Amino acid sequence: MAEECIFCKIVRKEVPSQPIYEDHDLIAFPDLHPVAPVHILVVPKEHMQNLNDAGKNDVGILGKMLRLSAKIANEKGVAETGYRVVINNGEDGGQVVPHLHLHLIGGKSLAHQLG
Numbered sequence: 210m211a212e213e214c215i216f217c218k219i220v221r222k223e224v225p226s227q228p229i230y231e232d233h234d235l236i237a238f239p240d241l242h243p244v245a246p247v248h249i250l251v252v253p254k255e256h257m258q259n260l261n262d263a264g265k266n267d268v269g270i271l272g273k274m275l276r277l278s279a280k281i282a283n284e285k286g287v288a289e290t291g292y293r294v295v296i297n298n299g300e301d302g303g304q305v306v307p308h309l310h311l312h313l314i315g316g317k318s319l320a321h322q323l324g
C-alpha cells in the first residue's frame with residue numbers, strides 16, 4: 210500500500226470508483242478518460258509501480274489480470290469484435306499513474322494505431 214497512490218486510494222475506497230469487478234487480488238473499474246467505448250482498468254490491489262516490480266511471486270496475479278481482461282471483454286460484448294490490452298511502463302511507456310494497471314480498450318477499431 211502506498212499512502213498517496215490514487216489507485217491504492219481507490220482500493221481502500223478513499224476515492225470513489227464504480228468497480229465492475231472486485232476480488233481479493235484485483236479491482237477493475239472504468240477509466241476516467243475513456244479513449245474508446247470500452248475502456249476498463251484492471252488493477253492489482255497490491256501496490257507495484259509497474260512490471261519492473263513484478264517478481265516470481267507475482268506471476269499468478271499477472272495471469273489473473275489477463276484472464277479477467279478476457280472475461281470483461283466478453284461481458285462488454287467486444288470479445289468477438291476484438292480489443293487491446295495495454296500496460297504502460299515508465300515515462301517513455303506513457304505511464305502516468307505509478308501503480309501497475311492494465312488498460313482494456315475496445316468497441317472501436319484500433320487497427321493501425323500503436324503509440
Ligand code: AMP
Nearest residue numbers: 215226239240241242297303304305306
Ligand atoms: P497510464 O498512462 O497507463 O498511467 O494511465 C492511467 C489512467 O488512469 C489514465 O487513462 C487515466 O484516465 C486513469 N485514471 C486516473 N485517475 C483515475 C480515477 N480516479 N479513476 C479512473 N481512472 C483514472
Ligand code: ZN
Nearest residue numbers: 214217256308
Ligand atoms: Zn498504489
